[in-house]
Amino acid sequence: MLQTTYIREHRDLILERYKKRNFDGEEIINQIIKLDDDRKSTQQALDAQLAEGNKLAKEIGQLFKEGKQQEAIAAKEQTKTLKESGVLLKEEQNKIAEELKGLLYQLPNVPNEIVPPGKSxxxxxxxxxxxxxxxxxxxxxxxxxxxxxxxxxxxxxxxxxxxxxxxxxxxxxxxxxxxxxxxxxxxxxxxxxxxxxxxxxxxxxxxxxxxxxxxxxxxxxxxxxxxxxxxxxxxxxxxxxxxxxxxxxxxxxxxxxxxxxxxxxxxxxxxxxxxxxxxxxxxxxxxxxxxxxxxxxxxxxxxxxxxxxxxxxxxxxxxxxxxxxxxxxxxxxxxxxxxxxxxxxxxxxxxxxxxxxxxxxxxxxxxxxxxxxxxxxxxxxxxxxxxxxxxxxxxxxxxxxxxxxxxxxxxxxxxxxxxxxxx
RNA sequence: GGAGAUGUGGCAGAGUGGUCGAUUGCGGUAGUCUUGAAAACUACUGUACUGCAAGGUACCGGGGGUUCGAAUCCCUCCAUCUCCGCCA
CATH class of the missing domain: 3.30.930.10 (Bira Bifunctional Protein; Domain 2)
Structure with a gap:
């Protein structure tokens, strides 16, 4: 399996070398790069949500410790919507990761420079x-x-x-x-x-x-x-x-x-x-x-x-x-x-x-x-x-x-x- | 196959719901000291993703769940150990 970063950095070289295999990887590679972009942005959104959730959880813990029950319960309400959208993002993220893996599995290794082109x-x-x-x-x-x-x-x-x-x-x-x-x-x-x-x-x-x-x-x-x-x-x-x-x-x-x-x-x-x-x-x-x-x-x-x-x-x-x-x-x-x-x-x-x-x-x-x-x-x-x-x-x-x-x-x-x- | 126990960072071993990515010891790296070495002392010492950076996120056998919050509770799978059974 090729590394995503390698694919991003050597897209043209890979496609050129794939010709030796008579393999057209252009579409797959384009999809991979696009999906990887999606992966990053979803991950960032998800991370931000999780960070917010972690912060709230800490605050709630603190409030309980200080005996401020009311405020704690109020803060708990806030986490609900956060959680819901978090679940959606997580699903999205899994779906993307799955697709990405599926595509990566389809890419053969890049032939070495000295591999002669040929069909059979x-x-x-x-x-x-x-x-x-x-x-x-x-x-x-x-x-x-x-x-x-x-x-x-x-x-x-x-x-x-x-x-x-x-x-x-x-x-x-x-x-x-x-x-x-x-x-x-x-x-x-x-x-x-x-x-x-x-x-x-x-x-x-x-x-x-x-x-x-x-x-x-x-x-x-x-x-x-x-x-x-x-x-x-x-x-x-x-x-x-x-x-x-x-x-x-x-x-x-x-x-x-x-x-x-x-x-x-x-x-x-x-x-x-x-x-x-x-x-x-x-x-x-x-x-x-x-x-x-x-x-x-x-x-x-x-x-x-x-x-x-x-x-x-x-x-x-x-x-x-x-x-x-x-x-x-x-x-x-x-x-x-x-x-x-x-x-x-x-x-x-x-x-x-x-x-x-x-x-x-x-x-x-x-x-x-x-x-x-x-x-x-x-x-x-x-x-x-x-x-x-x-x-x-x-x-x-x-x-x-x-x-x-x-x-x-x-x-x-x-x-x-x-x-x-x-x- | 049956019963029970356990599974934490390179290793050992704490941690039973909140500031724990995780005390401590050993090991490792760098430095101080020394003619050199040892010892002692000091600092650092996991991986991945993301970000220009600061930082953020995830990972305490794997997967799932409960909860505002899980290494800690529940389910399940796997592995190891002990006893029993079977057996090359």
């Missing part, structure tokens, strides 16, 4: 590529067939237990999955991230804090009985650690990592995109998040991308880094880099990580601030990234490393799997 993922910029696409033997098959052939993942059994999109990993498949999780966590820890194991369900306040609510209810599983949401990503519980927190300048940067399963309803998804591991309702992911000083957050964003690149290098997977265009940029992000690995048997790129700087957009909702050297409260910048999302990594590993003799495990993982080939 086709307009994303490839800024880096690494690794050669392997040439597979002629009997090469996609990962869902490999999973079956080597008894690594049972999709049908998952359907029986729960439903589509909840696979069961077994044997070396389960072991490989666990190996990846541990590998990713160890790598993050080596890079200075503190590991946390957060709750897998969050309350409403947390879902609002990172921007899942309002609007994205449909993406999350919800337990009405307890008013809790299953997390769609570890970003939600981990970033919310810093909700309502005031940091010191020397606390920066805060670095956390965490492994969690992620739950997504993915309503409306269909087709070849959901085949095998490509899109699931439950999947594993290791997330990295940082809370950073606004002056350093872009440097940090680069560091995080480098970290993820390092993981892919060690896994020896061919990958590319994309700078997302405005049209593909998430609602809450100011700048995002996606990392995609090449799935050789499917002959397509699969997104395995998304690394974003949210600047103050989340911090404003989270009320995560720090005192600057001048003693003023400032919002922090929040960042996060997948490092990494497991299923598509698994898919690419299985497909790209298949040989007539079996599936080879990259060297970096062997210490974690305990085997170097699946056959």
């Amino acid at each position: 993922e086709d307009d994303n910029e490839t800024i880096f590529e690494e690794g050669d696409i392997p040439v597979l033997h002629e009997n090469a098959i996609p990962h869902w067939e490999l999973a079956k052939k080597y008894n690594l993942i049972d999709f049908e059994l998952g359907v029986k237990i729960t439903g589509a999109g909840f696979p069961i990993y077994r044997g070396k498949g389960a072991r490989l999955q666990r190996a990846l999780i541990n590998f990713f966590l160890d790598q993050a820890t080596e890079n200075g991230y503190e590991e946390v194991i957060p709750p897998l369900m969050v309350n409403e306040a947390s879902a609002y804090g990172t921007g899942q609510l309002p609007d994205k209810e449909g993406q999350m599983y919800y337990m009405p009985e307890d008013n809790l949401y299953m997390i769609p990503t570890a970003e939600v519980p981990i970033t919310n650690i810093y909700r309502d927190v005031i940091l010191k300048e020397n606390d920066f940067p805060i670095k956390n990592t965490g492994y969690t399963p992620c739950f997504r309803r993915e309503a409306g998804s269909y087709g070849s995109d959901v085949r095998g591991l490509n899109r699931l309702h439950q999947f594993d992911k290791v997330e990295i998040i940082q809370i950073q000083h606004p002056d350093k957050s872009y440097e940090t964003l680069d560091n995080m991308v480098e970290h993820v690149k390092g993981l892919l290098n060690k896994l020896e997977l061919p990958y590319r880094v994309l700078k997302l265009c405005g049209g593909d940029l998430g609602f809450t992000a100011a700048l995002t880099f996606d990392l995609e690995v090449y799935s050789t048997a499917q002959e397509k790129w699969l997104e395995v990580s998304s690394v974003s700087n949210f600047e103050t957009f989340q911090a404003n909702r989270l009320k995560c601030r720090y005192k600057d050297t001048g003693g003023k409260m400032q919002l922090v910048h929040t960042l996060n990234g997948s490092a990494l999302a497991l299923p598509r990594i698994m898919a690419a590993l299985l497909e790209n490393n298949q040989t007539e003799a079996g599936i080879k495990i990259p060297k970096a993982l062997v210490a974690y799997t305990g085997f170097d080939i699946i056959n």
Whole structure:
């Protein structure tokens, strides 16, 4: 959520940047500014009334103390009309505040200057590529067939237990999955991230804090009985650690990592995109998040991308880094880099990580601030990234490393799997 | 799940209807003193909105209510603690 004062001061810049998203915010922003004016004037009127009421109340108290009953009762009469108009003003005030909030929730984050304009993922910029696409033997098959052939993942059994999109990993498949999780966590820890194991369900306040609510209810599983949401990503519980927190300048940067399963309803998804591991309702992911000083957050964003690149290098997977265009940029992000690995048997790129700087957009909702050297409260910048999302990594590993003799495990993982080939 | 108790500023802990945004102690910041440090002393020390400013308003777990006036009374939700039940 953008701050009202920021909107007032940077109206034109915001509107200009919104063009990168193909988002026309002019009307909303004009309304916001107008409503904010209303808010101020109503507040002033209300404050004046309350001040008058407070003054009278004090006088009445004084009169009672002095035993001047008559005068006190007379003064009480005065407060009546004051109270009535006060109630009206209060209602007005609430209504305005509500509307204002509703509008503020509709404004996406302001894209960074370097975000390329564009309509869809086709307009994303490839800024880096690494690794050669392997040439597979002629009997090469996609990962869902490999999973079956080597008894690594049972999709049908998952359907029986729960439903589509909840696979069961077994044997070396389960072991490989666990190996990846541990590998990713160890790598993050080596890079200075503190590991946390957060709750897998969050309350409403947390879902609002990172921007899942309002609007994205449909993406999350919800337990009405307890008013809790299953997390769609570890970003939600981990970033919310810093909700309502005031940091010191020397606390920066805060670095956390965490492994969690992620739950997504993915309503409306269909087709070849959901085949095998490509899109699931439950999947594993290791997330990295940082809370950073606004002056350093872009440097940090680069560091995080480098970290993820390092993981892919060690896994020896061919990958590319994309700078997302405005049209593909998430609602809450100011700048995002996606990392995609090449799935050789499917002959397509699969997104395995998304690394974003949210600047103050989340911090404003989270009320995560720090005192600057001048003693003023400032919002922090929040960042996060997948490092990494497991299923598509698994898919690419299985497909790209298949040989007539079996599936080879990259060297970096062997210490974690305990085997170097699946056959 | 049942019964009871509690929820105040960074922490501890006063405050049971009126001048309380809140006594006090600790902590923190600045200063005096000192060669330096400690100690002692002095001052300052919550957040947000609003105003050029002086100031005003709101906030004592959240929400609502009673009252001229609420941290203080009532309702409700949440959290914590104790006891009982259940249980990985």
